[in-house]
Every structure is written in structure tokens, then in C-alpha cells.
Amino acid sequence: MQVRLAAEPLTGSGMDALLLRSLQTYVLGTFGSAKWQEVCSLADHPSQMFEPMLHYSPGLADRVGDIVSRVLGRPVEAIWEDVGTYLVTNPDRDGIRRLLRFGGVSFSDFLHSLEELPARAKLALPDLDPPEVLLDEVGPDRFELRCRSHIRGIQRVVMGVVTAMADDYGALCLIDTGADDCITIAVLDSRHATAKAFDLAMPEV
Amino acid sequence: MHADLSRFRLKLDIMTLARFMPMHLLLDADGCALSFGPTLAQVLQGDAKLGARFEDMFEVRAPGGAVTIDDVLARAGNRFRIAPRNGLVSGLRGHGQRLPGDGRILLNMTFIDLIAATRSLALSDSDFAASELVREVLFLAEANASVTSELRGLNLRLEGARVAAVEEAMTDPLTGLRNRRAFDLVLERLCAARANFGLMHLDLDYFKAVNDTLGHAAGDFVLENVGRILRDQLRTEDCAARIGGDEFVMIVAGRSDPRSMMTIANRIIAKIREPMMFEGQVAQVSASIGIVRSLNCKDSNASHMIAAADRALYAAKHAGRGLAILHD
Incomplete structure (x- = not known):
């Protein structure tokens, strides 16, 4: 066989x-x-x-x-x-949303933490091959995000994640695809809505 | 870089101190509380009273034998491990020293079990200094927990697949009975344990005729039916296997008196002799069975038992088919 x-x-x-x-x-x-x-x-x-x-x-x-x-x-x-x-908003998979929320207290904190995320992920999974993430603050409340990976789809997954996290933090943003396929993020109002609840302590299972 | 460090003095108001050290405790020269960081106050709750003595609020775990803050500073240089007497958190680690001048004592602490403390006190970001690695530690703890849980899931799925693969490797796909390999393992085990059991070797009669006249599909249908009959007539602790085209073996576990052996064998033969309807046509077979008992095999050797059962089967065939013969 x-x-x-x-x-x-x-x-x-x-x-x-x-x-x-x-x-x-x-x-x-x-x-x-x-x-x-x-x-x-x-x-x-x-x-x-x-x-x-x-x-x-x-x-x-x-x-x-x-x-x-x-x-x-x-x-x-x-x-x-x-x-x-889906990764962020699916209630059965709250773990991912929580891990991302540890990135910072505000949405722009969170955006900056994305550059550290690959290194953090490797602390938990040492043989992971996470994408390289580069964030440029191109102006006040304006960011460009780039991901380098052998996986084409990653850039779009990150775009979906960032969009959902903006919602989670209650930030009003314009998120789009820019030149050379980077993600452009304009934070229009960082306290547009109430952020979803986030306790530092892990919910008991 | 610094002109004269020994003469350098930094004045901090209590609000700034609280912001930079939310877990500080300032004591006067006698060890009575002057101020509490806001997070430490949450830990101590009602015990956080101005003027409260250090030893009334905390039990010292290290340095060993120390009770008062003087003992702590004298014995350990400046590091200590203490537990609040109210038991709200398990332990605090920190350091402290006397301040130059009036001899006041400044202690700064952190949670030994950060995860439990964030949970039991419902702490949030604002309860920690921005420079503390709280989010990093909690991130790692949760990432670790989810990796562990994924791995546990993976192990369970692999174990399920392994059990299914083993089951498949031991099963005859046509009849759902055990196969030769599984039967050999069971027989070896019973022989090694010198267990009491009966072994039956069954061969179908007139099976070739069904195959030749009604086709292989009819033959397979008959074999499936025989499989069902054997499963029905035996108990779960017994073992029935198909070991060749129309050859079956059964192990009857735990008993081997000749009367029950013959009763079981004759019942199986009677069931198998009942006509089977296949696509509107009658397929009729019969069966011959040779029986041996482990008690009669002195050396309880698997291959000897199979050979003896085979001889009994041959005798049954020779005696006119549709018979069971017990070899004693």
C-alpha cells in the first residue's frame, strides 16, 4: 500500500x-x-x-x-x-482577537505592534515562517503596511484582520490597497465607537 | 556624563511616583506606611491604611526568618519575596532601600503570578506601568495555551486515525470479521496465557458450486451472510475471522466443555444451511466444522492447535459434510 x-x-x-x-x-x-x-x-x-x-x-x-x-x-x-x-470576528476563535489586542491599548498602538508580531509569534512557534511586516507612518494618522511572504494571500488576510481590528478598537478608518499592493490605512476617528470589551485576564474555560 | 552623581537629587511628587511605580510602598523610618501605589492598594484593599506597619500587611517568605522591613533590608541587601496577609494574591517580588536623608524606605514590587493576579483583581492596562512587559507575558501565556490546545487536538485526531488504521488492518473488508493476522495475534495471546478456550475451524460446503452457477457476486453475498451468522452466534469476547476464501475460524473464549462446543457448532451449521436468497435465486451452502479445545493440547501451542482443528475439520468433511467433529 x-x-x-x-x-x-x-x-x-x-x-x-x-x-x-x-x-x-x-x-x-x-x-x-x-x-x-x-x-x-x-x-x-x-x-x-x-x-x-x-x-x-x-x-x-x-x-x-x-x-x-x-x-x-x-x-x-x-x-x-x-x-x-473571519479569524478576528468568529466568536469561536476569540483567541486570535485576544492575541492581537495584546498589541496595544489603542488602534494606532495596535498598528505599530504589527511589526513586532512576527517575532512574538516565533516565541510561541519557533519554527513558524511568519511574513515580514513593515509599517510606515506616512503622515498624521496615515499608515502604509507591507507584508513580505512567499504566500501571495497573506497581504489580503492582513488587510481583513486590520479592518476587523479597527472595528474591535472602535476606530473609524479608510483601509485600501495602495501603490505596489501595500495596505493604506487612514485613521479618521480613533474613538468613533466603543471598543469591544477586552480583559487582560484570559476568560476561564 | 553626570557631573557628580552623589550630589544629584531627584524630587518626585507622589502622583508621579504612583504613575511610574503603581506597585510601590513608601514607609517611614520606623516601617509605617506613608503611601501606596494604586495597584498595590488594590492588592491590599482594607489593609492599605496610612501608618500600617509593614509586618502587619505582609508575611515575608524570603529572606527566611525576616519579619520586619528592617530584617528584610538587613538580611537580603535589597531583594525580597513577600505575601500579603489578606491572601488576595499568592506572592510579590520586589526590592527596596532606605532613601538618603530622612531614612524613609521605598519598596517596589511586582506580581509573581501575573496571570492569576490579573484575573483575581481584574487588572487592566492602566494598573501597570507602561514599561512593564505585562502584555508580552500575557500574550505568550495565551499563545502558548492555544498552541498546546491545538497540539492536544492534533494528538487526539492522530490517535483516532491510528485506532481506525489498526482496526482496518485487522479486519476482513468483505465480512467485517477479523482477518488472518488479527486471528493469529488473538490465538498467540491466549496460548501464551494458557487460557481455557475452544477453537473451531469452519469450511463452507458447496460454496464453489454457488460461485460457478450464480457468479462471484452471489459468492460474496454468501460470505457476507456467513459473517453475519458468526457474529450473531458468538459473544463479543469471542473471535471470528475469515482466513481464506471460504475458510473461517472461531475462538470461543473462557469455556470449552464438549457439549457447549458441539451446541454452538451445530447451531452455526443449521443457520448456514438455511437457503439464502440472492437476486431471486436460492444460494444454498452448508458448513463443516472441526473443533479442538485448549485443555486437550498439552503444550498449548498455536500452530499445533490449528493443525489439530484442521484434522478435525478434515474428518468432518470426510464423514459427509454439514457436520461438526470435536477432536479429543
Whole structure:
């Protein structure tokens, strides 16, 4: 019997694994298991399950993302952005929102903390290959955010995450794609709405 | 860089001190409280009274044997570990020293268990100095907790897959009975334990005729039916396996008296002889069974038992089929 290993423990990418798992949760949670089965069969991934703690072949997240785009008939950029938003707003996955909120007390604090996030993530997962994140403060309350990664979809995931976090902090922002595909953020009102509750202490399970 | 450090004096008002050191305690030269940082006041609650003595508010854990703040400063240089007597947090770590001039004592502290303290006191950002690594520590604790929980989930899923794979490797896919490998393992184990059990070797009669006249699908149908009959006639602690085309073995665990063995075997044969309907046609087979008992095999050796059961089966076939013969 030939055993095919879907995961690649040594040469694979942990970031691809995290994005694949996020994509799986998003498609399953939003469009249901039939769509996800279709994606997995087109992706030749019979187990229909991506393990966030394993590593997958670099670039697999983008390939599966393209398949999701085909199956759902929506641009792949929009799908990755939705995945980012879903990661923060899905109440079952409050952990990610909380981890991001530790970045700072205000939305601009949070934006600045994004540059430190890859290093922090590596403290928890030393063999992770997180994107390089660069934030430029180009003017008062105006930022440009760039992510460098072998994964194309990352930039859009980050855009979705930032959009959802602005909402979480109660900040009113214009978030858009700028020159050379960077993310431009203009904070119009940092206290536009009440920020969502955030206790430093982890909620008891 | 600094002209003369020993002459340099910094004057701090109490509000600034509170902002930079929300966990400070200022004592007079006799060890009575002059001011509390706001977060320390939350820890001490009702105990945070001006004039309260250090030893009435705290129990000293280290340096060992110290009770008063004088003991602490004398014994440990300037580091200490203390616990508030009200028990709201488990421990505080800090340092302190006498201030030059009037001999007042300034202590600054931090939580030993930051996570428990943020929870039990419902602390927020404003309760900590901006320079403290509170968010970093809590970030790591939560990131670590979620990684651990993902890994636990992964382990459970892998264990589930492993159990399923083992089960599959031990199962005959057509009948759902055990396969040869699983049967060998069970038999070896029982023999090694010198257990009391009966072993039956069953061979279908007229099976080739069903295959030849009604086709292989009918043959498979018969085998599936026999699998069901064996499962029905045996208990869960017994073992039934298909070890060849139309060859089956059964282990009856825990008993081997000749009468029950013969009763079970004859019941199985009677069930198998009942006509089976396959796509409107009758498929009829029968079965011969050879039985041995572990008590009769002196050395309780797996291959000897199989050979003996095989001889009993051969005798049953020879005696006219549709029979069970017990080898004693």
C-alpha cells in the first residue's frame, strides 16, 4: 500500500498550514461542508482536513485559495480578506482577537505592534515562517503596511484582520490597497465607537 | 556624563511616583506606611491604611526568618519575596532601600503570578506601568495555551486515525470479521496465557458450486451472510475471522466443555444451511466444522492447535459434510 504524506514535517511551511486551516474554518463555517468537499477534491486532499500544527508544502495555501475562488466564483483577494476578517470576528476563535489586542491599548498602538508580531509569534512557534511586516507612518494618522511572504494571500488576510481590528478598537478608518499592493490605512476617528470589551485576564474555560 | 552623581537629587511628587511605580510602598523610618501605589492598594484593599506597619500587611517568605522591613533590608541587601496577609494574591517580588536623608524606605514590587493576579483583581492596562512587559507575558501565556490546545487536538485526531488504521488492518473488508493476522495475534495471546478456550475451524460446503452457477457476486453475498451468522452466534469476547476464501475460524473464549462446543457448532451449521436468497435465486451452502479445545493440547501451542482443528475439520468433511467433529 502506498502511503502519501500530505504534510511535510521538515521542509514544509507552518504559515501555509495556519492559512490552510483558517481557509478551511472559513469555508466550512460560511459555505458549508459540500463546498469544502468540492475544494478538497479539486485540491486532491482526501483527508479534507488541514492541521494547523503541521507543515505543508510552501505555496499550497495559495493553490487551495485559488481553488476556493473558482468553487465560490469570487476573486481570490476577496476570499483571503474575508478569511482575515473571519479569524478576528468568529466568536469561536476569540483567541486570535485576544492575541492581537495584546498589541496595544489603542488602534494606532495596535498598528505599530504589527511589526513586532512576527517575532512574538516565533516565541510561541519557533519554527513558524511568519511574513515580514513593515509599517510606515506616512503622515498624521496615515499608515502604509507591507507584508513580505512567499504566500501571495497573506497581504489580503492582513488587510481583513486590520479592518476587523479597527472595528474591535472602535476606530473609524479608510483601509485600501495602495501603490505596489501595500495596505493604506487612514485613521479618521480613533474613538468613533466603543471598543469591544477586552480583559487582560484570559476568560476561564 | 553626570557631573557628580552623589550630589544629584531627584524630587518626585507622589502622583508621579504612583504613575511610574503603581506597585510601590513608601514607609517611614520606623516601617509605617506613608503611601501606596494604586495597584498595590488594590492588592491590599482594607489593609492599605496610612501608618500600617509593614509586618502587619505582609508575611515575608524570603529572606527566611525576616519579619520586619528592617530584617528584610538587613538580611537580603535589597531583594525580597513577600505575601500579603489578606491572601488576595499568592506572592510579590520586589526590592527596596532606605532613601538618603530622612531614612524613609521605598519598596517596589511586582506580581509573581501575573496571570492569576490579573484575573483575581481584574487588572487592566492602566494598573501597570507602561514599561512593564505585562502584555508580552500575557500574550505568550495565551499563545502558548492555544498552541498546546491545538497540539492536544492534533494528538487526539492522530490517535483516532491510528485506532481506525489498526482496526482496518485487522479486519476482513468483505465480512467485517477479523482477518488472518488479527486471528493469529488473538490465538498467540491466549496460548501464551494458557487460557481455557475452544477453537473451531469452519469450511463452507458447496460454496464453489454457488460461485460457478450464480457468479462471484452471489459468492460474496454468501460470505457476507456467513459473517453475519458468526457474529450473531458468538459473544463479543469471542473471535471470528475469515482466513481464506471460504475458510473461517472461531475462538470461543473462557469455556470449552464438549457439549457447549458441539451446541454452538451445530447451531452455526443449521443457520448456514438455511437457503439464502440472492437476486431471486436460492444460494444454498452448508458448513463443516472441526473443533479442538485448549485443555486437550498439552503444550498449548498455536500452530499445533490449528493443525489439530484442521484434522478435525478434515474428518468432518470426510464423514459427509454439514457436520461438526470435536477432536479429543
